[in-house]
Structure formats: C-alpha cells, structure tokens
Amino acid sequence: MEGAPRSGCxxxxxxxxxxxxxxxxxxxxxxxxxxxxxxxxxxxxxxxIASNILADRLKRLLEAGLLSKRDDPTHRQKSIYSLTEPxxxxxxxxxxxxxxxVRHTPVSEELSIRARLLEQGGPALWEAFMAELxxxxxxxxxxxxxxxxxxxxxxxxxLAQKARPARAPRKRxxx
Amino acid sequence: MEGAPRSGCxxxxxxxxxxxxxxxxxxxxxxxxxxxxxxxxxxxxxxxIASNILADRLKRLLEAGLLSKRDDPTHRQKSIYSLTEPxxxxxxxxxxxxxxxVRHTPVSEELSIRARLLEQGGPALWEAFMAELxxxxxxxxxxxxxxxxxxxxxxxxxLAQKARPARAPRKRxxx
Numbered sequence: 001m002e003g004a005p006r007s008g009c010x011x012x013x014x015x016x017x018x019x020x021x022x023x024x025x026x027x028x029x030x031x032x033x034x035x036x037x038x039x040x041x042x043x044x045x046x047x048x049i050a051s052n053i054l055a056d057r058l059k060r061l062l063e064a065g066l067l068s069k070r071d072d073p074t075h076r077q078k079s080i081y082s083l084t085e086p087x088x089x090x091x092x093x094x095x096x097x098x099x100x101x102v103r104h105t106p107v108s109e110e111l112s113i114r115a116r117l118l119e120q121g122g123p124a125l126w127e128a129f130m131a132e133l134x135x136x137x138x139x140x141x142x143x144x145x146x147x148x149x150x151x152x153x154x155x156x157x158x159l160a161q162k163a164r165p166a167r168a169p170r171k172r173x174x175x
Numbered sequence: 176m177e178g179a180p181r182s183g184c185x186x187x188x189x190x191x192x193x194x195x196x197x198x199x200x201x202x203x204x205x206x207x208x209x210x211x212x213x214x215x216x217x218x219x220x221x222x223x224i225a226s227n228i229l230a231d232r233l234k235r236l237l238e239a240g241l242l243s244k245r246d247d248p249t250h251r252q253k254s255i256y257s258l259t260e261p262x263x264x265x266x267x268x269x270x271x272x273x274x275x276x277v278r279h280t281p282v283s284e285e286l287s288i289r290a291r292l293l294e295q296g297g298p299a300l301w302e303a304f305m306a307e308l309x310x311x312x313x314x315x316x317x318x319x320x321x322x323x324x325x326x327x328x329x330x331x332x333x334l335a336q337k338a339r340p341a342r343a344p345r346k347r348x349x350x
Contacts, residue, residue: 005280005281006221006222006223007286009221009286009287010273010274010276010277010282010286011200011203011269011272011276012200012221012222012276013276014273014275014276015200017280021190021191021195025186025190028186046181046187047182047187089275089279092271093268093271093275096270096271097186097189097190098186099267100189100264100265100267100268101185101189101192103261103264104189104264105180105189106183106188107185108182108183111182112183112184112185115185115186
C-alpha cells in the first residue's frame with residue numbers, strides 16, 4: 001500500500017491495494033452487514049477485530065479510495081463510512097472468495113448460506129446487489145429488488161432451523 | 176493459518192487459509208507461469224520475493240493442502256511443486272482479482288492482457304483452463320484446448336507491439 005508497487009501485475013496490485021486480510025473483512029462488514037459506524041464495526045465483528053487494527057485499516061481504506069467518510073447527520077460526533085464505486089465492484093471477487101471457502105474450508109452453516117446464494121445467483125444477482133449498494137452508499141436510485149433482504153431472510157431461516165429441537169436427537173461425532 | 180479460526184465465515188476462512196498476499200503470488204506463479212521448482216519461483220519473480228518468504232509460504236501452502244511436492248525425476252536433488260485440486264479451483268477467484276486490478280489499479284499493459292482475456296472468456300474459459308491445469312498438475316487427460324498457450328501468445332503480441340518503434344514518436348509525460 002505504500003511506496004512503489006512491486007509489479008504492474010493486476011493480481012499483485014489488487015493484493016497490494018487490499019492490504020492484509022483485515023481490510024477485506026472490514027469491507028465485508030460494511031457491504032453485507034451495513035455496519036457504517038466505527039462502534040458497529042468494532043463491537044459486531046465476528047472475528048473480534050482489535051480497535052487499533054480497525055482504526056488502521058479504516059485509515060488505509062480511506063487513503064486507498066475504497067471507503068469514504070462523512071459526518072453522520074443523525075448522530076452528533078459520529079462519522080458514517082460508505083463504500084466507493086471501486087469497493088462495490090469487489091462484489092464478484094468476494095463472491096468467488098465465499099464460494100471457494102464454502103467448498104474448501106470448515107464454514108458454519110449459518111455464515112455460509114449467503115455465500116451459497118450469491119454463487120448460485122450468478123452475475124445477474126451480483127449486478128442487482130451492486131445496484132442496491134450504489135443506492136445505499138452512493139445515493140443512486142433505490143432498485144426494486146433488495147438482495148440484502150433476501151440474503152438476510154435466508155440467514156435467519158437457517159438460524160431458526162438450527163434452533164428448532166430435532167425430533168430424534170442423536171449424538172454424532174464431529175466429521 | 177494457525178490455531179482456531181476466527182469465525183466460520185467463508186470469506187474469513189478463505190483469507191485465513193490463503194494467509195498473506197505472498198501466498199497468492201506464489202500460487203499465481205505456479206499456475207500461470209508453470210514455475211515448478213524453488214529456483215524458478217525465486218529467480219523469475221516479478222515482485223522480487225525474498226528467499227525466506229518464499230520458503231515459508233511454500234511450507235504453509237503445502238501444509239494447507241494447496242500445493243504438493245515430489246521429487247523431480249529429471250533433476251536429481253530437485254523437488255517439483257504441483258497445484259492441488261483446491262488450488263486449481265482458485266482460478267475464478269484469481270480471475271476476479273485480476274479483473275478488478277485491471278479496472279482500479281495502475282497495471283502494466285503486458286501484465287494485464289491475460290487478466291483481460293480471462294475475464295472476457297468467462298466461466299467457459301476458466302473451466303478449460305482448469306482442465307488444462309488438472310492435466311499439468313494432477314495427471315488428468317490433456318485437453319485439446321491450451322488456454323496457457325493462448326494467454327502466452329497474447330502476452331507476447333503485446334510485448335512485440337510495444338517493442339516496435341512508433342512511426343511518429345512523441346515525447347509524452349507519464350500519465
């Protein structure tokens with residue numbers, strides 16, 4: 001992120017710009033969780049991000065032009081973070097990252113349903129999601145379809161399913 | 176990569192498994208450059224990877240099951256690294272990473288032509304490329320189409336184009 005890039009290769013430059021893995025975690029939380037304030041990003045983090053790391057990554061993402069920051073008109077002394085157009089265009093990359101994780105890592109069921117739906121939906125769904133993000137973050141017209149609402153409903157359905165007591169519970173060892 | 180995962184989110188787990196950015200650079204070089212020996216990975220690195228970082232990332236990638244290593248029958252005392260099936264399935268992720276880099280980072284023309292072609296080719300081209308990688312790395316039957324040959328030809332065409340003296344050269348400042 002600092003100094004001359006190591007090479008002009010687009011994969012290298014993308015990796016340099018996104019910095020370390022925490023940067024993409026922060027973008028994920030703004031994008032999918034609509035966490036727009038520092039406190040939300042800190043306190044609702046599934047991965048328990050440390051406050052100094054969060055502050056550093058927000059600063060870097062602002063400098064890299066992936067986030068923008070403005071005063072929140074509804075909360076005195078609070079700032080609201082928004083995705084920029086380049087960050088919104090990370091949707092296909094994050095979808096592929098989620099799709100790969102679903103296949104090759106020990107994901108939890110409730111945290112992977114959204115990744116599965118986004119992969120299955122293909123480019124048409126990603127475009128609809130990006131249109132919704134442009135409305136939420138860039139002031140574009142609000143589209144009819146809310147992909148976030150669909151994803152959230154699927155997530156909650158999995159949680160409800162898991163909370164329901166099984167009819168014939170059996171003790172099974174972990175795979 | 177070590178200890179309990181921070182969360183069961185597929186994006187987080189993918190980021191944890193891929194480790195830092197050098198891991199994906201190494202996979203890129205094995206995948207697109209067919210660099211299979213330690214020395215090739217070290218000496219042909221566009222980004223100038225340091226030998227201790229390369230050795231560490233190869234070790235981590237082997238442990239994570241993204242690379243395999245065997246004796247090279249044609250070179251005594253040399254090892255050959257191969258992609259595993261999970262690593263081959265990173266193709267769509269790397270394509271999206273390259274496509275994003277082409278749009279939002281200062282890529283060089285010669286190092287971005289392959290990313291452009293892979294994006295334009297869409298899933299059909301990615302599948303053909305993965306079939307070729309399975310032949311090269313996993314001993315699968317060799318497919319008719321060689322995507323690597325096509326990408327290499329396009330890369331060399333850009334280099335040849337840039338080497339040709341312009342008819343009316345003008346001094347232009349860098350953009």
